[in-house]
Amino acid sequence: MSIPSRLAELLRDGRFVVTAELSSVNSADPEATWRRAEVLRGSVDAINCTDNTGAHVHMSSLAAAHLLVEKGLEPIMQLTVRDRNRLALQADLLGAAALGVRNLVLMSGDDVTAGDHPEARRIYDIDSMQLLEVAVTMRDRGTYLSGRKLEQAPSFFIGAVENPFAPPLEFRPLRLQKKVRAGADFIQTQLVFDVPVFARFMAMVADLGLIGRSSSFRRLGFPARLVVPASCARKFPGCTCPTRSSRASKRPRRPDKRRRASRSLSNW
Amino acid sequence: MRVVERLVLAVEKPLKEAIWDCRMCGQCILHSTGLSCPMRCPKNLRNGPCGGVRANGNCEVYADKRCVWVEAWEGSRRLPVFKDHIQHLQRPVDWQLQGTSSWINLVSGRDQMAPKGWHVDP
Numbered sequence: 001m002s003i004p005s006r007l008a009e010l011l012r013d014g015r016f017v018v019t020a021e022l023s024s025v026n027s028a029d030p031e032a033t034w035r036r037a038e039v040l041r042g043s044v045d046a047i048n049c050t051d052n053t054g055a056h057v058h059m060s061s062l063a064a065a066h067l068l069v070e071k072g073l074e075p076i077m078q079l080t081v082r083d084r085n086r087l088a089l090q091a092d093l094l095g096a097a098a099l100g101v102r103n104l105v106l107m108s109g110d111d112v113t114a115g116d117h118p119e120a121r122r123i124y125d126i127d128s129m130q131l132l133e134v135a136v137t138m139r140d141r142g143t144y145l146s147g148r149k150l151e152q153a154p155s156f157f158i159g160a161v162e163n164p165f166a167p168p169l170e171f172r173p174l175r176l177q178k179k180v181r182a183g184a185d186f187i188q189t190q191l192v193f194d195v196p197v198f199a200r201f202m203a204m205v206a207d208l209g210l211i212g213r214s215s216s217f218r219r220l221g222f223p224a225r226l227v228v229p230a231s232c233a234r235k236f237p238g239c240t241c242p243t244r245s246s247r248a249s250k251r252p253r254r255p256d257k258r259r260r261a262s263r264s265l266s267n268w
Numbered sequence: 269m270r271v272v273e274r275l276v277l278a279v280e281k282p283l284k285e286a287i288w289d290c291r292m293c294g295q296c297i298l299h300s301t302g303l304s305c306p307m308r309c310p311k312n313l314r315n316g317p318c319g320g321v322r323a324n325g326n327c328e329v330y331a332d333k334r335c336v337w338v339e340a341w342e343g344s345r346r347l348p349v350f351k352d353h354i355q356h357l358q359r360p361v362d363w364q365l366q367g368t369s370s371w372i373n374l375v376s377g378r379d380q381m382a383p384k385g386w387h388v389d390p
Contacts, residue, residue: 082311086360108311108318111329124311126360133357137385145360147384163319168341171354175316178357182388190319 005102006074007046008157011186019076019188020044022068024058033059033067046074046103048188052083055115062096069100076159077101080109085125086134090144093135097154105159105188106131129182132160136183160184164201165194173204180210276369294365295379300353302343309336314358356390359383 003009010017020040025032040047049064065075077096081089093104108128112120126134134145135158142153160179164172176187192198205211284290288298291307297314298305306314310329317337320328325338344354359382365373373379 108313108320110320111310111318113329114320122311124313125363127311127313127315129315129357130360133386133388137387141385141387143385145383145385161319163321165323166317166319166321167323167325167335168317168321168338171316171337171341174355178315178355181357 002155004155004157007076007103008185010045015045017045018043019046019048021048021050022064024050024053024061024064026058028059030067033064034071037068037071037073041073046076048076048078048105051078051080051109052115053110055082055110055112055117057116062092062099062101065096065101066099074103075101076103076105078105078107079131080107081124081126081128081131082109082112082122085123086145089126089131090134090138093138093156094150094154097156102155103157103159104135105161106135107161128160129178132158132179132182132184140183157185158183159186159188161188161190163190164192164198165190169197169201170204172201173208173210176205177208177210273369273372276372280369280371292367292370293361294368294370294373295362296370296374297358299347299350300344300356300358301337301340302345302347302354304336304340304343306336306340312361313337314361353390357388358390359386359388 003012007017007019020043022033022036022040025036027033037047047068049061049068050058051061052058061077061079065077068075079089079092084092096104106128108124112118112122135156137143137145138150139154139156139158142150144150160176160182162172162176162179166172179187189198281290281292284292284296288303288305289308290296290305293307301314306312309317310327311318313336317335318328321335321338322328322331325335327333327335340354344351362379362381365379370379
């Protein structure tokens, strides 16, 4: 298989990779997205375009990712199963591929009750693991989930997420194993504040043989710097922050400077 | 067949609702989820918990309720059999089966039917 993206190439080569999350805009003007993205040019390898972060409506991750492609930046399109059923998800995946988006991160998504439309109907027609498998099927077999053939299969570098800090902690590595089996090419974790818990998680992941042995599980992404204000622990579901580092990271920064770094597992 | 199904449902529905708070998805995987019904999860997750589970083990959506998957994990550790089935990769839900008898679907094999493009073994 040819290398689908620059991010894939960097991770294949075992390079230290830095990714940042672009805070999505509420503007119909593409300049708004470009202004935020340009800040990151040269300092990150790839930029995550979020899909209605925290269940708040913003411009779609598909559109944001495409705008980044237009400017020669490397987007990672996040896609949640919260807002779309299996038809809409596959339609957006194919559309993203046609618009030059190659990196995906597929996830469940924060619940609608966390957002600005708590009265909305949540979808969850399929789950994040099944969406992984669907994207892999479209890429590798050139069919939809229904089995119907695509004229041209998309080229994707497919990512998944895990939160090593949410209960049941012992099950998290097994859940990650499922995602690897479903075909995840790379992983981005929840922000890491609690290093001892993360180390335990990584030890369990290693025990499962997911590091190095599985052909699909090559790299693990996690944030290198604690630049997110402690208030995010309260703001976002699933983001936990022990007291000590809460104090350490009190100084708030602009959210689009939030950085994530991935490094190769061989360095872990 | 309709009479048979109604008779089976007359037993299955109240029984499973009383014991497991069953949501009658018609494709029961209770033995894979530590006898904790995954359809009670607000996100209907059948492959494991979301990332939003609270530090105390409660649901992201319902702060006063235990996460269905925290219960599933603990339940699966207690089961004498099917312990490893929690690691199975569950196929997408067939929403056409909602409200039908999972006992009949189990016997007929209807609940094992996956979409043609689904290639993962459990």
